[in-house]
Amino acid sequence: MKSRVTPIIATCFLVCSFGFSQDLASFEKRTTVKKLANGLTVIVCERPEAPVFSFFTHVDAGSVQDPMGETGLAHMFEHMAFKGTDKIGTRDYAGEKVALAKVEEAYAAYIRERDKPVNRDEQKLKELEKAWKDAIAAADKYSAPYSNEFGRIVEEEGGEGMNAFTNMDETGYHYSFPINRLELWAYLESERFLHPVMRQFYKERNVVIEERRMRTDSNPIGRLLEQFTEESFAAHPYHRPTIGWISDLNSFSATDAQHFFDTYYIPSNMVVTVVGDFKASEAMPIIEKYFSRIPSHAKPDERTTTEPPQNSERRVVMHEQSQPVYLEGYHRPDYRSPDDQVYDAIADLMSNGRTSRLYRALVRDKQIASDSAGFTGMPGNKYPHLFAFYAFPIPGHTPQEMGDAIHAEIDRLKKEDITDEELRMIKTRARANLIRSLGSNEGLAFALGLNQARYDDWRELFRSVDRIEKVTKADVRRVANQTFVPENRTVGIIEFAGPPPNAAAAPQGGGQ
Numbered sequence: 001m002k003s004r005v006t007p008i009i010a011t012c013f014l015v016c017s018f019g020f021s022q023d024l025a026s027f028e029k030r031t032t033v034k035k036l037a038n039g040l041t042v043i044v045c046e047r048p049e050a051p052v053f054s055f056f057t058h059v060d061a062g063s064v065q066d067p068m069g070e071t072g073l074a075h076m077f078e079h080m081a082f083k084g085t086d087k088i089g090t091r092d093y094a095g096e097k098v099a100l101a102k103v104e105e106a107y108a109a110y111i112r113e114r115d116k117p118v119n120r121d122e123q124k125l126k127e128l129e130k131a132w133k134d135a136i137a138a139a140d141k142y143s144a145p146y147s148n149e150f151g152r153i154v155e156e157e158g159g160e161g162m163n164a165f166t167n168m169d170e171t172g173y174h175y176s177f178p179i180n181r182l183e184l185w186a187y188l189e190s191e192r193f194l195h196p197v198m199r200q201f202y203k204e205r206n207v208v209i210e211e212r213r214m215r216t217d218s219n220p221i222g223r224l225l226e227q228f229t230e231e232s233f234a235a236h237p238y239h240r241p242t243i244g245w246i247s248d249l250n251s252f253s254a255t256d257a258q259h260f261f262d263t264y265y266i267p268s269n270m271v272v273t274v275v276g277d278f279k280a281s282e283a284m285p286i287i288e289k290y291f292s293r294i295p296s297h298a299k300p301d302e303r304t305t306t307e308p309p310q311n312s313e314r315r316v317v318m319h320e321q322s323q324p325v326y327l328e329g330y331h332r333p334d335y336r337s338p339d340d341q342v343y344d345a346i347a348d349l350m351s352n353g354r355t356s357r358l359y360r361a362l363v364r365d366k367q368i369a370s371d372s373a374g375f376t377g378m379p380g381n382k383y384p385h386l387f388a389f390y391a392f393p394i395p396g397h398t399p400q401e402m403g404d405a406i407h408a409e410i411d412r413l414k415k416e417d418i419t420d421e422e423l424r425m426i427k428t429r430a431r432a433n434l435i436r437s438l439g440s441n442e443g444l445a446f447a448l449g450l451n452q453a454r455y456d457d458w459r460e461l462f463r464s465v466d467r468i469e470k471v472t473k474a475d476v477r478r479v480a481n482q483t484f485v486p487e488n489r490t491v492g493i494i495e496f497a498g499p500p501p502n503a504a505a506a507p508q509g510g511g512q
Helices: 002-021 024-030 073-080 093-114 122-140 149-156 179-194 201-217 220-232 254-264 280-291 340-351 357-365 399-415 420-437 441-455 460-469 473-483
Strands: 031-035 041-046 052-059 160-166 171-178 270-276 314-320 325-332 369-378 385-393 489-496
Touching: 024 031, 024 041, 031 280, 041 280, 041 441, 052 179, 052 441, 073 160, 073 171, 073 201, 073 254, 093 122, 093 201, 093 254, 122 201, 149 160, 149 179, 171 179, 171 441, 179 270, 179 280, 201 220, 201 254, 220 314, 220 325, 220 489, 270 280, 270 441, 325 399, 325 473, 340 357, 340 369, 340 385, 340 399, 340 420, 340 460, 340 473, 357 369, 357 385, 357 399, 369 399, 385 399, 399 473, 399 489, 420 441, 420 460, 441 460
Parallel strands: 041 270, 314 489
Antiparallel strands: 031 041, 052 171, 052 270, 160 171, 325 385, 325 489, 369 385
16 A cells, blocks of 8 residues: 555645646746747747756648648658758759759659550650659759758757657647757747758658658558548548658659648747746847748638538458557547546546556456557547547457457446546646646747647646646546447457468478
8 A cells, every 4th residue: 555655645745846836827927928020929938947948849730731632741841841941951052943943843744744644655754754863863962961961050069859740730840959059049940941942852752651651551550540540530631641641742742842831831820939048038039030030921721621420430440460459539529628628537547557447457457458548639639539549459359358348448437427536636647747747848848839829828738737627527427428429439450360371381491
């Protein structure tokens, strides 16, 4: 009993400390928000703990915004944002600009011939492909010797953790610098969104194609997730993969990527958050000096097709020589729903640690699964999405057993109130998780920026914990009964297929 009580006491101590050192009022004193004249929002949070700073640039465009026939384009531009500018990564930009234009002309001619539905001239196609590749080789001669000049500068100047991500809902960029590199960072980060160059685009596109092959095409779990998501969303763009369909990856151009950038990488779609050892009065003028140069224009139409209500169960069953798995998802509202924190509470109850309901039931007690959990936010959460459950059966047990066991736990949730202790610990962990998210400059910059972008107010980071404090046992039962119903369910299964026919009789090597 002692081993269980000690962590609870420690967590409660952290939560109590939160009220003194990490409350909203203390952050309001150290956080400054300014919307620049071009529409870009800047957040500066003073944190004088070490002579460093971290930033997070949030762009309100993800793979949902990929144009039809150009899936994967948001992710592709994320790659291109590291390829430099008209000043970084080039030997002679005047010459390179002309050469890159010739690449696009040659590629457009090649694609027109390649995609002809009738009367395609194969000999002409080979000639056009050669002309395109020759144009690429000519343009590459203008690139700087170092293939990632932007990254080289950041690393040589003391930058760490340089990375980016694209998901369904947004794109983000981040790294950290010594505090005396603040102006260098402001120049570099603003320049790549002011003067991006689609340098070595088709070479990088091949990198993305290989990424798709590795993560999806050659990975049974990856293929299941892709087909499961496609089946779950019939109308909304969530049914398209962030990495892109292979036909689109083999078709879109650098011109398409530039158009995507011009449409969505606009100041009013961006939030830049900087957290570190400086005074806002000193940092804000530097940031404004550089980021205010980015030109503004009207925001694009953000409408998406609304997913119609699901009224029958859908299933995806794959037969693979791999680990079996059971997955199911239920449609739920987006993050702005009044019940958003109720879903968070259910996810915590079912999945947080070895004391969670699914782990105890399937892994510890029944001993039929190696892992099981439930989570919200699949495949994103900006739009109505899924609450999902999964389990990996151990040898001798089937995916269907996983489904039956998960449904038994869901039925408990729908018929019985959770205990007072369970509800108390859900709320305690919510506050503890908030504290952990604020433990580093990187985590704080991300959390502030994301909440500012989603709610137009970074303070929602703290209010979300206040909202989970108001969740009741009745709320949990109500939401469970509304959401976890068979007609709202999509199921994804991998069943072990066994070895291919005659595998045992295949030659084992050797020879004369």
